Amino acid sequence: MKEKIEHFSKGDFEYELPLICLSDEEIRIKVEAGKKKEGSFTVSASTGRIISGTVYSTNRFMKVDNPQFHGVENIIHYYFDAAFLKEGERFDGELCIISDCGEALVPFLAEVENSYFMTSLGKIKDLFQFTNLARADWSEAKKIFRSEDFERVFLSNEERYRTVYRGLMGSISTSQALEEFLITIHKKSAIRLEVDKTEIEYQISQEQISDKIVLTKNNWGFAEIRVSADAPFIVLEQKFVWADRFIGNTHQIAYTIDPVHLKYGINYGNILIKTAYQTLKVQVVCRYRKENRKVSDRRRWQKLELGLVDNYLSFRLNRIKVTEYLAEAEAMVGRLPGPEVNHRKELMRIHMAIVSGRRKLAEELLVDLSAVDGVLKKKDGFEYCCYLYLEALYKREDALTQVAARTIRSFYEGSRSDWRLLWLLLYLDKKYEKNRGDKLQDIREQFKLGCRSPILYYEAVCIVNEDAYLLRELNDFEIQVLNFGIKNWILSKEAAQQYVYLAGKRKTFHPVIYSGLCKLYDEYGTTEILSVICSMLIKGMQRSEKYFPWYRLGVEAHLRITELYEYYMYSVPDKAEITLAQPVLLYFIYNSSLSDRKKAFLYASVIRSKDKFESIYRSYYKRMEIFAEKMLEGHYISRNLALLYKEFFNKSTLSDEVLKNLPYIMFRNELECGNPNMVSVIVVHKETGEEETAALVQGRAQIDMYTNNLEVLLVDNLGNRYAQSVDYTLTPYLNPEDYENRCSEQSDHPMLLLHLFDRYESYRIVSDKAIALRKKVLGTPGLTPRYGALCRQTLIEYYYENYDDELLEQYLEKLDLSQVAPAERTKYIEIMVIRALYDQALEALETYGVEGISINRLVKLCSGWMLREEAAIKKDIMVSLCHYVFTNKKYDEAILSYLVEFYEGPTREMFSLWKAAKQFDLDTHRLEERLLVQMLFTESHVEESFMVFHGYYRDITNHTLVRAFLSYYAYKYLVHNYAVDQELLPIMKRELYYDENDICLLAWLKYNADNNRLTEQDLIFAEYNIARLVRKGIVLPLFLEYGNRVALPERLTDKCFITYYSDPKKQIYIHYRLEKDQEYITERMPNMILGIHSKEMVLFYHEELEYYISEESSEATDLTESFHIRYEREEMPKGIHFQQEDEASNYGRINRMLRARELGDDDTLLELMGHYIKQELMIEACFYPIE
Structure with missing residues (x-):
């Protein structure tokens, strides 16, 4: 601006002001609530020259990034800030462009619409539409789900879902988080x-x-x-x-x-x-199965062998009758391969014939087989031994039996790996009849060699049944054999007793022995067996819940076993509400080495049975009370401990120490989840927003739930989270309402404070106690800004109604208005104004706007702020606020004074402000200076603008500005014939006495050219300056208007002037001729000043001049239409001026001669000619040229 003012003061003007070219004549935008909408438009000059200026916005939500611009084509970047606006709101205004090419307005209209995402389905604005997108394109929905704007677009009014969303975003899999979110908001069900x-x-x-x-x-x-x-x-x-x-x-x-x-x-x-x-x-x-025949036959033979063994054992164990045994055996033998493979089929048939009493058939078969006994002996020793066994069994001859036994033993001793040979010897060798110990020992040897045949187990059991005292220890062999006997219910009572006796001597736990003892107890149910079972479990330190039934039986049987009662307690299921037997309760009265967990179970049982065992309850009472206090001090809780706490910490017996410790555990709940994939649980309370994690142990975890505003998330072994789709149950240990009021007297535990705060907020309780609590809540670590604001809102309203100014201001200063609902925000801003918290109010208004705020409150804010020292410094928000109340016709002297000092904006607004300030008789000098500068910079014309100048001129401080203003308006009047305030003319003349200014001088001469009331001094002034200007080469036709009042320079006499106004940058040429048949004569029209071009000519009576004018610039040449002028005094064309004829001059005499000739007055013509010749001779005789 300063540069342009300097140019104006020097008389440097732009003949034709370029137009402002805008890429957008208006702006219409739709902006998402909570976001910014950016845009741009270009500003340029119509002539393509550099344009400079500033852009102002009339609405604070519409802001310009680069308000100052300078260049040929300027991009103006703007944005509309809808960070705290609501859907459906509309805002209009203007972007005011103040430039050296004038002023322009770009009206804008902004509509706030619901936030949205642009997707393949179009705009989506709500969760229903988002669900449709997820169904159509899961990948695209997943990208949106991960977006930072997801909460703002879809969850701005869904507080509960915001917490769930944030929690689920901690999942390892975004897709799983999205799936769970949709399930939680009830838009779909889990996939099955x-x-x-x-x-x-x-x-x-x-x-x-x-x-x-x-x-x-x-x-x-x-x-x-x-x-x-x-x-x-x-x-x-x-x-x-x-x-x-x-x-x-x-x-x-x-x-x-x-x-x-x-x-x-x-x-x-x-x-x-x-x-x-x-x-x-x-x-x-x-x-x-393989197609190999040999392999297939071998497998079939193995299967048949196993079938024959099972059938044989079933027969020996008396599970089937002999007829059934033989029938099944014959069926299987029939499927055995023939003698081309081996002779076992014949051997089996002989065996079945002997067993069934068909001796003739047995004899025939033995005779047939005896023919190949030599082959058998060489080929397969086992088959040969079987033949000898069957032969001895059939003939029953001692000698033959002994021979067979010796032969079989020789084979057996040659290769002890075949247990089947031993089995044959068990029935042939007489030594075993006399010494069952050897028989059992040989079977034991086979066991050591790896034999696990149930046939030998059966034989061993039979031996033990006959002589139980052969059992002297329980090693692997004995354990397996006896276990076989127990499982098949063939162990004799005596053997069972010996087994129990030996089991009781063991120092360690053995699962097979334990299993066998359990079966024996089922069969016999003796105290001895029960005692051994309990002893073995205790020796093996078996505390699992599955062993509890044995310990319970032992206790009920009054067994005297060391630590039986302790193991009874260790194994009892914690969840079971079991009433312990009286002996157990009596045992632990004076002897208790149990863990704290088991002690809690014991004491809970005592309490449950106190009506039944009152004396025992009294014996335990003090110990239980001490234990409860100890556990509470350690902040432990369980179902059993909860029962103790309820018993000993009732409302009438709460000590200060107890009241301090209870808040740590009174809100705890037990969560139980049956899904084996879940490994932990996360709890998020909205009051703090922090995640609290607890591991799931055997499907259970303890979590604190102290308000109703919480979300529970389960976490699986992959790190994914679940809010709704996985079932769980919650069981509170205690009822907080039983203790909360008393605890609040002694404890400021955060969970207790937030619990009470939640209840007070839910029921809108505003009492002295509730107010005191809210103060404490504000000091809670981790409190979210939203709940902090909620707390302060209640406190502010309370102290506002109760006129406690100091506390009211304290909480107002710390109130975070971004966390307050828009509908309530204006209320707190107005309270800030009422309490003169102007800085906080201004900051709030700068962020959230003045919409909804009472104008009277805004006036109070502005006026009150003006009383401070800061009012001497420009503050943009205050300028904007003052102007807002000014436009609403609500203001006072202080507001006007501040605007006068600092406001800058459109010229019309500044002029309105000036007029209002004048009505208050304020010092408007600074405003007038800014306004004059801006009017000159933009070359804007405002009605009554001369009044502004007059006001400024009275106390002039910037002479350059005054000279520029006078010069500009003189130029506009002189060149463009604009109206000029008559009061400016005296000022122009006055300034001419101090500083030469030809523009203002010419404007004064032009204005007074037809003024017949000029004083003699004015005429002297005019005559002097016309002569001076002519000497400078400035010859203008307007000087001729003074011809009858002042003496004009000779150059102006007898002349015809053609005047043309144009851009001084152009070359102006006149093309003229006197006779139509002549060629045009071309001459440049000189630029007298500021683009006023003038051509002087001598034109005699009745001469006619034809001419046209051309303008030449660097781009083109423009021609005007042709003009004709004659020497006539009546009317001249525009731009044509004749000096008033001086009849005494030669020019006048010649014209009189021409008129006389035209009239045919020869006498007059001759007379005039005579006078002319005499005068010429006299001049020639009397005067000579000065050399």
Whole structure:
């Protein structure tokens, strides 16, 4: 601006002001609530020159990044800030462009719309539309779900879901978090899976088999499905399946059965399909057989052998009759291979013939087999020994039996690895009849060699049953043998007693012995067996809940076993509300080495049975009370401890120490979850926003729940979180309402404070106690800004109503208005104004705007702030605020004074402000200076603007500005014929006495050219300056208007002047001729001043001049239309001026001669000619040229 004022003061003007070119004539925008909308437009000059200026906004929400601009094409970046605006609000205003090419307004209209995301489905604004997007394009929905704007767009009014969303975003899988979020907001249900079959059976030979399981889901969405197999022969193509890979609602899980990993016979395996919610099992059965005939026969023979052994044992164990045994055996023997493989089929037939009493058949078969006994002896010693055994069994001859026994033993001793030979000897060798110990020892030796045949086990059991005292210790052999006997219910009572006796002597726990003792107790139910079971469990330190029934039986049987009662307590299920037997309660009265957990269980049982065992309860009372205090001091809680606390810490017996400790545990709950995939639980209270994590141990965890504003999230073993889809139960240990009031007297524990605060807020309780509590809540660590603001709001309203100014201001100063609902925000801003907290109020208004604030409150704010020292410094928000109340016709002298001092804006607004300030008789000098500068800079014309100048001129401080203003308006009047205030003319003349200014001088001469009231002094002034200007080469036709009043320079006499106004940067040429048949004569019209071009000519009576004018610039040449002028005194064309004719001059005499000739007055003509010649002669005689 200063530069342009300097130019004006020097008479440097732009002939034609360029127009402002705008890329946008108006701005219409839609902006999302809570966001900024950016845009831009360009400002340039119509002539393409550099344009400079400033942009102002009339609305504080519309802001300009670069308000000052300078350049050929200027990009103005703006943004509309809707950070705290609501959907549906509309704001209009103008961007005012103040430039050296003038002023322009760009009106704008901004509509605040609901926040949205632009997606493939178009704009989505709510959770319903977001759900539709997730259903159509899960990947796109997932990107939006991860976006920082998700909360702002979808959850701005959903506080509960905001907490859930933040918690779920901690999941390892974003897709799982999205799935769970949609389930939580009830837009879908969890995916459940089904398989088309649960059992599959294959017959496998050598080739691999490929197959598929069809998996079906019941819903759209995301699921991470883990597929595994528990058998190596099942080879899966993929171990992970995602629900979005399903075609429709089905997916095929391909797998292969690999024979390499199969064993002969039946193979079992499972395909496991797991999600966070389900585990599906598909059983796979493979019957594997090779095509090799030898292998197949061997397998068939092995299977038949096993069948024969099972059948034999069933017979010996009296499970089947001999007829059934023989029938089954004959059926299996019939399937054995013939003699071309071996002779066992014949041997079995002989055995069955002997057993069934068919001696003739047995004899025939033995005779047939005796023919090959030599071959048998060489080929298969076992078959040969079997033949000898059967022969001896058939003939029953001692000598033959002894020979057979010796022969079989020789084979056995040659190779002790074949237990079957020993089995034959057990029935042939007479020495075993006399010494059962040797018989048992030989069987033991076979066990040591690895034999685990149930046949030998049976034989050993039979020996023990006959002589129980052969059992002297319980080693692996004895344990296995006796366990066989117990399982098959064939162990004699005496043997069982010996087994129990030996078991009782063991120092360690053995699971097989324990299992056997349990079965014996089921059979006999003796105290001795029970005692041994309990003793063994105690020696083995077995405290598992599964052993509790034995300890309970031991206690009920009054067994005298060391630590029986302790182990009884260790193994008792903690969740079971068991009433302990009286002996147990009596035992622990004076002897208690239990852990704290078990003590709590014991004491809880005492309390439950106090009506039944009152004396025992009294004996325990003091110890239980001390224990309860100790546990409370350590902040422990459980179901049993909760019972103790309820018993000893009732309302009438609460000590100060107890009241201080109770808040640590009184809000604790037990969470129980049956889903084995869950490993921990997270609790988020909205008051703090912090995550508190507890591990799930055996599906249970303890969590604190001290307000109703919380979310519970379960975490699986992969790190994913679940808010709704996984079931759990919550059980409170205590009822906080029983203690909260008393505790609040002694404790300021954060959980207690927030619990009470939640209740007070829910029921809108505003009492002295509630107010005191809210003060304490503000000091709670980790309190979220929202709840801090909620607390302060109540305190502010309370102290406002109760006129406590000091506390009111204290909480107002710390109130975070961003956390206050928009509908209530204005109330607190007005209270700030009332309490003269002007800085806080201004900061709030700068952020949230003045909408909704009473104008009277704003006036008070402005006026009150003006009384401070800071009022001497410009503050943008205060300028904006003062102008706002000014435009609403509510202001006072202080507000006007501040605006006068600092306001800058559109010229019309500044002029309105000036007029208002004048009505208050304020010092407007600074405003007038700014306004004059801006009017000159923009070349804006404002009605009554001369009044501003007059006001400024009275106390002039900037002479350059005054000269520029006078010069500008003189120029506009002189060149463009603009109206000029007559009061400016005297000022212009006055200034001419101090400083030469030809522009103002010419304007004064032009204005007074037809003024017949000029004083003699004025005429002297005019004559002097016209002569001076002519000497400078400035010859203008307006000087001729003074011809009859002052003496004009000779140069002006007898002349015709043609005047043309144009841009001084252009070259102006006149093209003229006197006769139509002549060529045009071209001459440049000189620029007298400021683009006023003038051509002087001599034109005699009745001469006619034809001319046209051309303008030449660097771009083009422009021609005007042709003009004709004659020497006539009546009317001249515009721009044509004749000097008033002087009849005494030669020019006048010649014109008179021409008129006389035209009139035919020869006498007059001759007379005039005579006078002319005489005068010329006299001049020639009397005067000569000065050399």
